[in-house]
Amino acid sequence: MxxxxxxxxxxxxxxxxxxxxxxxxxxxxxxxxxxxxxxxxxxxxxxxxxxxxxxxxxxxxxxxxxxxxxxxxxxxxxxxxxxxxxxxxxxxxxxxxxxxxxxxxxxxxxxxxxxxxxxxxxxxxxxxxxxxxxxxxxxxxxxxxxxxxxxxxxxxxxxxxxxxxxxxxxxxxxxxxxxxxxxxxxxxxxxxxxxxxxxxxxxxxxxxxxxxxxxxGDFEYVEGETARLYHGKPLPVKVYTTKGLKQQGEFALSCATKVIDYFSEVFDIDYVLPKLDMIACHEFSHGAMENWGLITYRTTAVLFDEATSDSSYKKRVAYVVAHELAHQWFGNLVTMDWWNELWLNEGFATFAGWLAVDKLFPEWDVFSSFVSESLQDGLALDSLRQSHPIEVPVRSVLDVEQIFDAISYLKGASSIRMISSHLGQETFLKGVSKYLKAHAYGNAHTSDLWDAISEEAGVNVGAMMENWIKKIGYPLLTVTETDAGVSIAQRRFLLTGDVGPEDDTTTWWVPLGIVSGAEAAVFESVSAFEAKDVTVAGLDLDFYKINKNQTGVYRVNYPPARLAKLGQQVDRLSSTDKVGLIADSFHIANACEGSTVGFLSLLEGFRHEESYVVWSQIASRLASLRSAFFEQPTAVRDGLAKFTRDLLKPTFERLGYEFVDGEDYLTARLRALMFEVLGAVRDPDVVAYFQTKFASYAAGDKKALGPNIRSAVFGAVLSDKDCTDASYEAILGELDNPSSVDAKEVTIRSLGKVRRPELVKRSMALILSDKIPTQDLYNMAVSFGGNGDLRWQFWEYVKSDWANLSARLKTNVTIQDHFVRLTIYSFSSQKAYDDITAFFKDKDTREFARSLGQALDKIKAASSWVAKDGADVAAWLKEHGYSE
Missing domain, CATH: 2.60.40.1730 (tricorn interacting facor f3 domain)
Incomplete structure (x- = not known):
């Protein structure tokens, strides 16, 4: 062509x-x-x-x-x-x-x-x-x-x-x-x-x-087999590692044997190869790669030790294993024809991966996590002008790496979840099975998938999904309550908040999923619409919520009074709906279409929340708020930290300091989250506890720091402006002698949290040393770029040594792209926008041009947001006793 x-x-x-x-x-x-x-x-x-x-x-x-x-x-x-x-x-x-x-x-x-x-x-x-x-x-x-x-x-x-x-x-x-x-x-x-x-x-x-x-190489392995028979016998499955690590492959192995059987059943196509091997690679630019029959992984995406690994990696391993196994059907058995339809591989593997984890671990509430993390990341990127459609033109394969991003993976998966929920999962999966059988060992197009599902569902799925796949962006549904009913209007959502007629040319098919009334029942009269606006009559105005379980790929802007009322009705909402309400309120405020003060007031209704996933979303949004307001007056920054402490502290005190043997996974994750956030905002009690634990660790008792608090403790110790050389050296020792398979990664993500000037220089100098593997360079950017106290200093360092940094980063375009984006993504001023634009003006940016443009869009939006709401936030914090 x-x-x-x-x-x-x-x-x-x-x-x-x-x-x-x-x-x-x-x-x-x-x-x-x-x-x-x-x-x-x-x-x-x-x-x-x-x-x-x-x-x-x-x-x-x-x-x-x-x-x-x-x-x-x-x-x-x-x-x-x-x-x-x-x-x-x-x-x-x-x-x-x-x-x-x-x-x-x-x-x-x-x-x-x-x-x-x-x-x-x-x-x-x-x-x-x-x-x-x-x-x-x-x-x-x-x-x-x-x-x-x-x-x-x-x-x-x-x-x-x-x-x-x-x-x-x-x-x-x-x-x-x-x-x-x-x-x-x-x-x-x-x-x-x-x-x-x-x-x-x-x-x-x-x-x-x-x-x-x-x-x-010099490998060893653990092995298992599936419960189902393939070619008349169980399928052999092995996890390979270098010597001394094989036992940490047991959890991935147990997941893999079950997931192969699950996908073989739901797709009605048996896994076709005579074996499956998975191998942990010590240096790996991605999370994993779905090579047919020999899946390769970054060590932290396949190895896990119950005694020494941070429990967050358990879900990561389960999901990544499931994602790569989904590819054995989506991508390997049936492959997209060209890279413009990459989403056929990655969007489906993402959605199917979460389906499998939900099957294996229903108690993990993974689709609430999907909404909190995957859906939000996809929506965040797609709210920028320099996003791209799910199905994006790719002229040269040399440009394809830049679309291995949250649009292809996460918006793609979210769009699949949306249509699956609308049609019914059983119907949807039967259609998917038809697609796979029709194109086995061949190449296919998006239209082939929609045709197969349409045949099964009896509706024109291609027409419903056309704009979701081929157009950039997604709608904001603005709600107005009138005597005639609830009016809902759709227009494109942009984080910069400056949507013009030329931006708002797409009309999406929108499934509404309204719940209403005392029983929060699904309101069936209007299930979807495809127009710029619709009026829904008959809703119980005492309680209603649009987008049940956040299956729709859009945001909802309620009138202020309705948002405040929903904040007092959280007991009627599922954890997924709570996540959606919080995320929508935050991003709408960020886009200057809502109120940051309204968002903070909404959060006050969640003081007694018990769900880990909901608290995770609250913590994430508050961290984003504190990050964007990093150049505001001290009173505002300290006030936001105090608000965070006061909001979380009751839940933390209910949970207690100690992890309990045998407690459920989400409770352990919630306690770890509380430690992480309260340490980051320097809660005096938590910091004192960390200092005691770290003193024992630094003295040689490596077990003094449980794996679930290692990250929080390292961050708190390093961010102390009086952090000693001895403390720094004790943490740095994890690079050479890590306490667990994930400890090195955790340590690298902590090193940019330093505040003492001498240690700042030492941490920055590590970037071009052999202490930091190329695969982890972007983790240094995560750490420094996320540190408001060092963000500008790190950017000046990057500019001053760009020739050497660029030479190292260019060896792998994926790492280079991530490093540049994460270095600059958290700035929030016109000054930063202008400085970054000027610096890259005469640089060769082809390999990361899309990410650079997206980061600049994000900075522009954050700059407008802080300028609009800064004074209101300062006044609200003072009025509510969080600042002087």
């Missing part, structure tokens, strides 16, 4: 044979041979493939035409690094009549440390020695870093893979091992054959290049 930068269509791959050998652990290089069976569609005298950072040594074709076989050696090799294409010129034309054509490419590559392609991860062995493991990360366009290929999702093929490694290593790939024997050319490579083995794997199903994977 002319609107995409794709390879020519005169040949198409049908099968790859990929061999990797000659791994050099000193030079970090390897050699490879790739053979590609081709279907010749048009006569051609050249073949183009994708490549990046590979040295092509030789290329030739074996051709068969009417039973005559001959070889063609490439006469010239041309490289176009800008588009990552290598062209093999042929001395004669490859005819359409070729019944067989196999291209063989011999090449060498680099085992990079950039977490893409075939790369190395540094770690410390169980014996305390620095060493490496090796694995792959190909999505979206990095298979070409590992072997020359047709690196596009629609160009599916089967794969045979083999790798030559030391005898003591474990080698893994998508399919089971079929043989392991000494390599025939061991002597030729300068290594004794008896020291090596060549491991060969079974042929994969038809799949895209980005799903091929392999890993090798």
């Amino acid at each position: 002319t609107d995409r930068e794709i390879l020519p269509t005169y040949v198409k791959p049908t099968h790859y044979t990929v061999s990797v050998y000659g791994i050099d652990e000193e030079k970090f290089t390897y050699q490879g041979t790739t053979k590609i069976d081709l279907e010749v569609r048009e006569a051609t005298d050249e073949i183009k493939l994708n490549y990046r950072y590979l040295t092509i040594e030789q290329a030739f074709l074996a051709v068969e035409v009417t039973k005559t076989t001959y070889d063609i050696t490439s006469s010239a090799i041309e490289y176009d690094e800008a588009v990552q294409v290598v062209t093999f010129k042929l001395p004669q034309t490859l005819p359409v009549e070729a019944s067989k054509a196999t291209l063989t490419v011999i090449y060498s590559g680099v085992l990079n440390d950039a977490m893409c392609g075939f790369y190395r991860s540094k770690y410390t062995s169980a014996e305390g020695k620095p060493t490496h493991m090796y694995s792959t990360q190909f999505e979206s366009s990095d298979a070409r870093r590992a072997f020359p290929c047709f690196d596009e999702p629609a160009l599916k093929a089967t794969f045979d893979f083999s790798i030559t490694v030391p005898e003591t290593w474990t080698a893994l790939s998508n399919m089971p091992e079929v043989s392991s024997k000494p390599p025939e050319d061991g002597k030729k490579k300068g290594v004794a054959p008896t020291a090596l083995k060549t491991v060969t794997f079974a042929t994969t199903p038809v799949m895209s290049t980005y799903l091929l994977a392999w890993a090798c």
Whole structure:
């Protein structure tokens, strides 16, 4: 297609044979041979493939035409690094009549440390020695870093893979091992054959290049199997780790065996491969990658220890495992045709992942968490002018990384949840099953999905969802109460609050989901509307709420009196509805369409709330408020901190200081949340408790800090302006000798909370040191960018050392994008907007331009918000006794 930068269509791959050998652990290089069976569609005298950072040594074709076989050696090799294409010129034309054509490419590559392609991860062995493991990360366009290929999702093929490694290593790939024997050319490579083995794997199903994977190193594993039978026997499932960590894979393993069975049942399609392996990688830019049959993970997304891990990681592991397993159907079995429909992979895997976690752990109330976190993050990003539609044009695969974001994942998942709730989950999933069966082993479009669900539901789902998928933004429903009933008008919501006619050209199909009356029953008279406004008659005006359980992807702006009344009727609301009410009130105030004072007054109605998820939303919104008002007078900043303390303290005192063995998960999370927030706003009692605990920890008693308060304690200790060198060193020690699999990540997120000038310099200096792995650089930006006391100082540091920072960040575009966005995202003044714009004006920002623009939109909105409501907030805090 002319609107995409794709390879020519005169040949198409049908099968790859990929061999990797000659791994050099000193030079970090390897050699490879790739053979590609081709279907010749048009006569051609050249073949183009994708490549990046590979040295092509030789290329030739074996051709068969009417039973005559001959070889063609490439006469010239041309490289176009800008588009990552290598062209093999042929001395004669490859005819359409070729019944067989196999291209063989011999090449060498680099085992990079950039977490893409075939790369190395540094770690410390169980014996305390620095060493490496090796694995792959190909999505979206990095298979070409590992072997020359047709690196596009629609160009599916089967794969045979083999790798030559030391005898003591474990080698893994998508399919089971079929043989392991000494390599025939061991002597030729300068290594004794008896020291090596060549491991060969079974042929994969038809799949895209980005799903091929392999890993090798000194591994161990825990194993289990499914309860259901596949191909007549339980499916074997293993979690691989480097030596000494395998027991921490038990929780992920227990989740995986159950989730495979669950998805096989609800999609009515059995998991198709003969095994599933999951492996923890010590360096990983994302959370995980869904390679078919060999899922790779960041360690904190797959490993968990009940005794030493922060319990928040338990839900993370369960969800990430479920998300990646959902991809075995959504993405692997059925793949989007091109990256503009990335959401077909990621939106569905996100929604289905939460479905599975809810099935496994119904007591976790995960869809309330989904609304509090996933829905809110999606809505927050989509309220910016420089957001993008769920289905977004992608011209070049080199631009696709910037849409692996909250729109593709979270707005996509929220839109799916919306239509599923409207149609009924059973009907929706039956339609999804039809879609998967119709397009198995192939590529599909969004319209194919809607057609399958429409057939099952008997309604035109495509028409309902068209604007949700293809248009940017979402509506704000403004409610007006009249004698005729409740009038509801929709218009686009922008965080900047300056919606003009040119911005408000979309009319969405909106499911209303109104509950009303003493029993909070669903009001059926008007279930949805597709117009700019509608009037709903017959509601019980004593109580009603729009958007039951927040299944609709929109915000609701109630009249001030109605919002205040709802704040006194919270006992009639589900935890999900409470979350939605709080989030909508906050963001509408942020957009200058509501009142920040009204939001604070609303929160006072939640003093006796018991739900962890509701408190999590309250804490998140108050943190955002304190962050945005970081340059307001001291009285305002201190007043907001005091308001936070006073609001949370009764619940904390009810819970108590000590975690209780056997208490339910959400109670433990609520106590941990209270510790985190009260520590952040420096509650005197909590800080004194932390200091006592930390003194024991620093003296050598590592168990003095329970895993659920480690983050809160580190943050409180470091943010003390009198933090000592000894305290700093004790925390810094977690980087070299972490107390748990998540302790290093927790520590890095704490290091930017320092306030003492000497320690500020030390923490900033760590960013360009080998103490902070590249995968965690954005966690440093989270920490410093989120610290109002240091935000400007950190930005000045970034500007002053941009050349060195940029050089390191550029090695992985995902990390670079996150780092830039998180560094600047929390500013809230015109001064910051102008300074950031001026700095990047002459910089190459192509790889993070979208995120930069979104961050600037956010800053502009926050600047207007603080200017509008700053004085009112100051007056309210004083009037209510929170400030002098």
